[in-house]
Amino acid sequence: MTDATMTTTRGPAPSGGRRSSRRPGPWHAALWIAPAAIAIVFVFAYAIYQLVVQSFKYKGAWTGWDNFRIVLTDPLFLTALKHNMELLLCVPVLIAIALLLAIVLSETIRGHTFFRGVLFFPYILPVTVVGVVLGQLLTLNGPVNTALNGVGLGKLAADWLGDPNIALWTMGAVIVWKEVGFGIVLFLARILSLPTETYEAAALDGAGFWRKHWSITLPQMTGVIAFYAVTEAIVMVSWVFNYVYIMTNGQGGPGDSTVVTELYIYRMAFQNQQIELAAAAAVILFLITLLLVVIFFRLQRKSLLAVVGE
Amino acid sequence: MRKTIKAAALLGVAALTLAACSSGGGGGASSPSASGGSTAPSPTSTEPITLTMHWWGDQEAPGAKKWLDAAITAYQTAHPNITIKETLETTDGLIPNFEAAAAAKTPLDIQYFWGGIYAQQPHWAGNTAAISDFLPADELAHYTNAQMEDSYQGKIVSAPWYVNPSFPVLVNKDLLSKNGLTVPTTWTDFLKTCDTLSAKGIPTIAGGVKDGWFGGWLYSILGAQSVTSQKQVLDAVVGNAKFTDPALGDWWTRLEESQKHKCWNSDINSQELYQAQQMFVDQKAAMTVTAGPDAPNFATKAGGPDKIEVMAMPAWSNGPLAGKIASSSQTLGIPSWSEHKAEAADFIKFLHSADQLQAWYDITGSLPADDRFDLTQVTDPIKKSLFAGGTDNVPYMENFIPAQLDSDAVFKNVQLVLKGSETGAAAAADMQAQMERLRTTDRELVTNFTNWASGQ
Numbered sequence: 035m036t037d038a039t040m041t042t043t044r045g046p047a048p049s050g051g052r053r054s055s056r057r058p059g060p061w062h063a064a065l066w067i068a069p070a071a072i073a074i075v076f077v078f079a080y081a082i083y084q085l086v087v088q089s090f091k092y093k094g095a096w097t098g099w100d101n102f103r104i105v106l107t108d109p110l111f112l113t114a115l116k117h118n119m120e121l122l123l124c125v126p127v128l129i130a131i132a133l134l135l136a137i138v139l140s141e142t143i144r145g146h147t148f149f150r151g152v153l154f155f156p157y158i159l160p161v162t163v164v165g166v167v168l169g170q171l172l173t174l175n176g177p178v179n180t181a182l183n184g185v186g187l188g189k190l191a192a193d194w195l196g197d198p199n200i201a202l203w204t205m206g207a208v209i210v211w212k213e214v215g216f217g218i219v220l221f222l223a224r225i226l227s228l229p230t231e232t233y234e235a236a237a238l239d240g241a242g243f244w245r246k247h248w249s250i251t252l253p254q255m256t257g258v259i260a261f262y263a264v265t266e267a268i269v270m271v272s273w274v275f276n277y278v279y280i281m282t283n284g285q286g287g288p289g290d291s292t293v294v295t296e297l298y299i300y301r302m303a304f305q306n307q308q309i310e311l312a313a314a315a316a317v318i319l320f321l322i323t324l325l326l327v328v329i330f331f332r333l334q335r336k337s338l339l340a341v342v343g344e
Numbered sequence: 345m346r347k348t349i350k351a352a353a354l355l356g357v358a359a360l361t362l363a364a365c366s367s368g369g370g371g372g373a374s375s376p377s378a379s380g381g382s383t384a385p386s387p388t389s390t391e392p393i394t395l396t397m398h399w400w401g402d403q404e405a406p407g408a409k410k411w412l413d414a415a416i417t418a419y420q421t422a423h424p425n426i427t428i429k430e431t432l433e434t435t436d437g438l439i440p441n442f443e444a445a446a447a448a449k450t451p452l453d454i455q456y457f458w459g460g461i462y463a464q465q466p467h468w469a470g471n472t473a474a475i476s477d478f479l480p481a482d483e484l485a486h487y488t489n490a491q492m493e494d495s496y497q498g499k500i501v502s503a504p505w506y507v508n509p510s511f512p513v514l515v516n517k518d519l520l521s522k523n524g525l526t527v528p529t530t531w532t533d534f535l536k537t538c539d540t541l542s543a544k545g546i547p548t549i550a551g552g553v554k555d556g557w558f559g560g561w562l563y564s565i566l567g568a569q570s571v572t573s574q575k576q577v578l579d580a581v582v583g584n585a586k587f588t589d590p591a592l593g594d595w596w597t598r599l600e601e602s603q604k605h606k607c608w609n610s611d612i613n614s615q616e617l618y619q620a621q622q623m624f625v626d627q628k629a630a631m632t633v634t635a636g637p638d639a640p641n642f643a644t645k646a647g648g649p650d651k652i653e654v655m656a657m658p659a660w661s662n663g664p665l666a667g668k669i670a671s672s673s674q675t676l677g678i679p680s681w682s683e684h685k686a687e688a689a690d691f692i693k694f695l696h697s698a699d700q701l702q703a704w705y706d707i708t709g710s711l712p713a714d715d716r717f718d719l720t721q722v723t724d725p726i727k728k729s730l731f732a733g734g735t736d737n738v739p740y741m742e743n744f745i746p747a748q749l750d751s752d753a754v755f756k757n758v759q760l761v762l763k764g765s766e767t768g769a770a771a772a773a774d775m776q777a778q779m780e781r782l783r784t785t786d787r788e789l790v791t792n793f794t795n796w797a798s799g800q
Contacts, residue, residue, distance in 0.1 A: 092787065104785050110752065174611035196554070196613030198765050283555035284436050285751070288613050288759040289766075304440035306748040307469050309447075311785065 082320070088313040101314035111315060113290050114298040117202055121270040121294070124206045128266050129259060131210065132217025137247050139218065140225045150222070157215030165280025168208050169195065195281060198291035205292050209277055213269060217262050224258045225251060257337030264330040272296060272323045295319050393684050394427045395691060398442065399456035400674070401432040403618075404635035405506060407708040414703065419694050426687060435557065439747070442679075446471040449681045453688040456505075459672045460493040460743020461750075463502035468792045472677040474499035478689030486696070488713040488735065489673040492574075493743055495799050503692045504673030504713035506704065509636030509734040510742075511561045512669055514643055515653045519546070519630045527653055529667070531598065531660030535605045541630060542606035549602075550609050550629035552620030559758030560742040560750050561617075561633055565657040567595040567741055569666035574739040578797035581745060582790050583783060586776050591663075593772035598660045599761050600768035613763050633657075636669070636730055637710035643726050654729045669733025672740035673713040711735075746782060746789060753778035 089101050105111050135153060139146055156164065171178050172194035179191035194204040228251065236246050275296035278286055284301075286293030295315065303312035402408050409432075416428045433441055438456070445452050446466070455472070457463040466472045476484055476499045484490055487504040494502045515527050523541060528534040538548040551558050570591045571577060579585040580592050587593050602608065609615065609623060624632035625646050634642045643652040659667040676695075678688045694700065701712045711717070711731045719735070722728055742750060757771035766774075783790055 108781070108785070173614040176614070193611070193614060193763075196611065196763065198760060198763065283616060285554070285556045285755060285759075287554065287556065287756060288763055289756045300440070301751070304443045305751065306786075307443060307465065308748075308786065 085313050085320075086317055088310060089317045092310050097310075101310050102318070105311055105314045105318065108311075110290060110293060111295070111298055114286075114293045114295045117292065117294050118271050118274070120202060121206055121209070121274060122267055124210050124270060125263055125266045127206075128210050128214055128217055129263060132214050132262070133221055133252075133255075133259070135214070136218045136221035136225055137251060139222055141243075150218070153218050154215040156212045157219075159212070161212070161276035162280055164208065164212050165277055169281045172204060196288055198288045201282075201288060201291045205274075205277055205281060208281070209270075209274060212277075213266060217266070220258055220262055221255065224255055228254055257333070260333040261330070261337060264326060264333055268323060268326045268330070271326060272319055275300065390425050392425050392427075393687055394429060394451075395453040395684055395688055396451050397428060397430045397454040397456075397676075398433055398445070398452060399430060399454075399676075400435070400438060403435060404508065404674075405637035405708045405710050406641050408506075411700075411704050411707040414707075415695055415700055418700075419691055422694075426691075428691065436555065442466065442471070446679065446681070451683075452679045453682040453684050454691065455677050455679055457502050457675045457677050458743070459489060459502075459504065459508070459675050460740065461745065461747055462743065463494050463675050463677060464496060464792075464796060465747060466677065467496060467501040468788070471680055472501060473680050473682070473685055474501050475503045475676075475678060475689060475692065476500040478678070478685055479503065479693055483693060483696070486715050487673070488711075488715060489671055489737075490713075492737060492739060492800075493672060494675060497795055497799065502675035502677035503689075505676050505692075505695065506637060506674055506708075507711040507713045507731075507734040508672045508674055508740075509639070509711070509730045510670045510672045510740040511565055511633045512636055512639045512654045512730055512733070513549075513565075513631055513633050513657050514624060514639060514646065515631050515655060516624065516627065516629075516646060516651060517653050518647065518651045519627060523630075525630075527655065528658050529655070531658050534607070534658040535601060537630070538602065538605040538607035547609040547623065547629040548607045549631040549633070550620050550623035551612050551633065552615030552617045553612055553755070553759050553762060554614055555616045556751060556755030556759070558617045558620075558633070559755040562599060562758055563595070563745075563750075563754045564670060564740050564742045565633065566598055566660070567592070568663075568670060568739070569657075569659060569661040570594055570663045571741070572664055573800075574741065574744045575797060575800050577741055577744045578793055578800065581749070581779065581793045582797065583780075587779055588772045588776045593769075593775070594661075596757070596761065596768035596771040596775075598768070599758065599771075603762050603764055608762060613759055636734060637708060639730055640709045640724065640727050649725050652726070654726045656733070665738055668736065668738045669730070670738040670740035671734045671736055672743055675713075746786070746793075748786065749775070749779055749782055752782075 090099075091097060092100065139149055139153070142149060170176060173179075174193045174196055178194070182188060182191045192200060195201050232250050233246060236250055241249070272295070274294050278292050278294050278297050279300070282292050284297070284305075286297045286301075296319070299312045299315045299319065302308045302315060399412070412430065416430070420426060420428065433456070438458075439462070442452075442455055442457075444450075445455075446469070455466075457466065457472075463472075467474065474496075479500075484500050484503070487500075488507050490500050490504050494500050494504065517527060520526060520537070523544065523546070525537050525540060528537045534548075541548045551562075553559050572591075576585065576591065580587050580589070585592060609620060609629060612620065621632050621634060621642070623629040625642070627646075632642075639654060643649065643654065646652050656667050656669045676692050678685050678692075682688055696712075696714050696716075698716065701714050701717045704710070704712045705717065705721075709727065711727075711734050715735075719731060722731055742754075745754075753775040757766060757774055760766035761768060761771050
C-alpha cells in the first residue's frame, strides 16, 4: 500500500489544520495519564511504601536490617529461594516444547485449529482446577501410576508428589504443561507473520525441515523467545504459589521439598503471624521480580526496535 | 505483557495485604490484657445487632451445623434484635482467614479456634479478647479444659465448646481376627501386627500426611507417651529442655519403627488426612486414627461396636500418659475488634445452656465441653470409652507447642520419616534446631510461653 492510497482511504483530514500543527505540551500528556497514574500510585506505590517500611520494623519499632537478617539466614527461606531458582530450569524446557509444537503446528494443514485449541486449553484452565485434578491423578495409587502399571511401565511409576526427591520436578512438569500453551500461541503468531518468500527460496535450494527452521525461523524469533523467557522466569519466581498451595495443601511438602518464596511469605504472614518477616521476604522477592521486569522491558524495547527496523 | 500485568497485580495484592497488615497490626502490638472490656451495649439492648461468626462446620463433628442453625434460631427468637450470620471455614483456611480478618478488621464477633496454642496465639497477638472478661468465673469453671488449655495470666482466653478426645485409634477387630490377630495394646504387639498384615498387603493403620495435620496428631499420640505433663513440653519450648531429650524425642524413633515395619498405607504422603481414613471404612486397613467427636459416626460407618473397638495408641512407654486418650476442647473466641463482645459472649453462654448441651449430644453424638452435661445417659460402649478419655484431663501435647513449630518441624519431619527419607534421630534434631531458631525469630515467644507455663 502506497502513501497516496493510505491518504485516500483515511478520508478527509480533520478540520483545524492550524491545531494539528501545534504539538501538545508535556502537561497535555500528563493530564491524560493522570487518572491512571493516581490509581497506580494509590494502589501500588503506597502499598509498596508501607511494605518496605514494615520490613524495617517490629511491632511498630524501627529495627533496621534485623528482619532482613533473620529472613536471609532462615534455612527455610533459602530453601524456598533455591526452589524458585530450580524452577527457572523449566523455562528452557518450556521454550523448547513451545517452539517445537508451534513449528509443527505451523506446518500442519489439516486440523491445525483443533490442535491449537487442544494445546492452548491447559493455559486457560484455572490453576485451582489443574492443581486439584493433577494432585489426584498423581497420587501413588492414582490413575497415572495405575495406567503405567497397566501398560507394563510400572518401573516408571513413582510417588510423584509424595517423594521429596521428585515432588518439585513434578510440580515443575505441571507448570510446564499449564504454561506451554501461552508460548505456543505466541510463537505460532510470530511464525505465521514471517515472510514466506524466504522459506520458498530455501525449499528451492533443497533445505529440509530442520535446516529451514534452524536457519530461517529461529533467527527471526529471538525477540519473542526472549519475551517469553523473561515472562516465564517471572512466573517461576513469583507466580507459582497457587500450584504449590493447591497441590500440597499449603504445606510445601513433603518436608520442605516444594516450599517456594511466595508460600514462605504467606505462611509467615498468615499462619505464623510474623508480618514483619513476611514483609522483608516480600521486599526481597519484589526486588528479584523487579530485576526480571527491567530485563523484560529492555528486551521488549530491543524487540520493538528490531521490528521497526524491519 | 499479560503475564507482567499478572505479576505486577500479584505483587500489588501482596503488598496491599501486607500493608494492610502493617497498618492494622496495632493489635499485634497491644497487650492481651488491653483487649478486655467492651463499649458494646448490654445483651438486653434492643438495638438491632448482627453478630458474625466464623467457624469450622461439620468437619469433625457431623451434625454440628444442624445444631448450630437450630441454636441460632432459638437465640434469635429469644433476642429479636440480634441476627447471627455464620461463615464456614476450611481446615487450611481457618487460621489464615482469621489473621486476614484481624489485619483488615473485618466485622467478626465470634471465631472458632482449636484449643491450646491455637487459641492462645491470637490472644497473645492482641487479636482476641479474654472470654473471662465477659463471662463469670463460676460459668467458665464448668467449661471442660478451659483452665488446662485456654488460661493465660489468670484469664480464660477462649470458651471451650465441645470436647475432642484426642486421638482415638479405631480398630477393626473382624479384620484382625480374620488374619489370626488380636487387638494390639503394646507397641511390640502393634509392630508384630504390622509385620503380619504387611506381608499380606494390608496396611495396619491408615493415614494421610499430605496436608500435614496428621503429623500433629501423631506427635500427640506417640510423643505424649514419654512425658510427664505439658509443663515438660513448655519447658522445651522456652529452652529449659530439649526436644532431643529421650523423654521428648524418642517418639520419632518409634515413628521410624512403624515406617520400617510397613504399618502405614504406602501412599500416606500423597493422601490427605480425611481422605486416607476412608480406607478403614472400606475395610482396607485394620486401624485408623480419627477426630474424637467423629469417632462414633466413623465406627458406625465401619461396622459398629460389634466390629470396631476404640482405644488409645498402643503404648511404647511407661510414662503416665501412655495408653491414654488425651482431651482437648475446640473453642469459641471473641475478636478484640468486635463491636459486640458482650452479645457474643452471651450467645456463647447460651450454647452452654442445658437444652443446648443436650441437643448437641443428641444431634452430633459427641461430648459438649461442659461438666453440667449428664454423662450417665451415655450407654454406647464406644462413646463411653471416648468420653472417659475426654474428661480425664490428659493434655493434648500438640496444643502446647508453637503452631509454627508444629508445621515447620512436626508436619515436615513426619512426612519425611514416614517416607523413609529421614531417621527418627535426624527428625528430633531438626525439631530442636527449628525450636532454637524460632526462639530468635519470634521475639516474644519465650515471654509468652513462660507466662503460659507459669499458670500450668
